[in-house]
Amino acid sequence: MLKNIKTIKCPICGCKDIIEESIDTNYDRAEILQHCNGTRWEHRKFLCGYHVQYEPNFSKEVENKYSECKNNLEVIARKKKEKLDKENLIKLLNENNISESIIEKVERYCLY
Numbered sequence: 001m002l003k004n005i006k007t008i009k010c011p012i013c014g015c016k017d018i019i020e021e022s023i024d025t026n027y028d029r030a031e032i033l034q035h036c037n038g039t040r041w042e043h044r045k046f047l048c049g050y051h052v053q054y055e056p057n058f059s060k061e062v063e064n065k066y067s068e069c070k071n072n073l074e075v076i077a078r079k080k081k082e083k084l085d086k087e088n089l090i091k092l093l094n095e096n097n098i099s100e101s102i103i104e105k106v107e108r109y110c111l112y
Contacts, residue, residue: 002042002054005061010050013071017047086110 002021009016024033024041034040035056042054043064048071051064068075086106093103 015048020045
């Protein structure tokens with residue numbers, strides 16, 4: 001049970017489905033890590049991808065820097081552009097007779 005995170009839904013799309021909650025622990029000694037002010041680092045992730053965490057250094061909730069709500073219009077537009085850019089890159093490689101092994105690597109490792 002999280003003590004400090006109060007966010008119960010994604011502020012972008014309103015998703016209330018929580019898929020992950022955690023607190024930071026020290027696995028070597030099986031203990032919960034606590035800040036000197038007595039609070040702990042907490043995390044909550046929603047089904048849409050939004051991720052909020054509690055920062056005891058500042059005593060406030062913040063959005064995780066890797067958080068990304070899949071229903072955010074900016075994210076949808078960026079992913080669409082990334083997919084189009086990948087297709088254009090593969091087309092350019094094909095037009096310039098680049099090795100098939102290079103093209104396969106681009107297709108495999110560009111995860112858009």
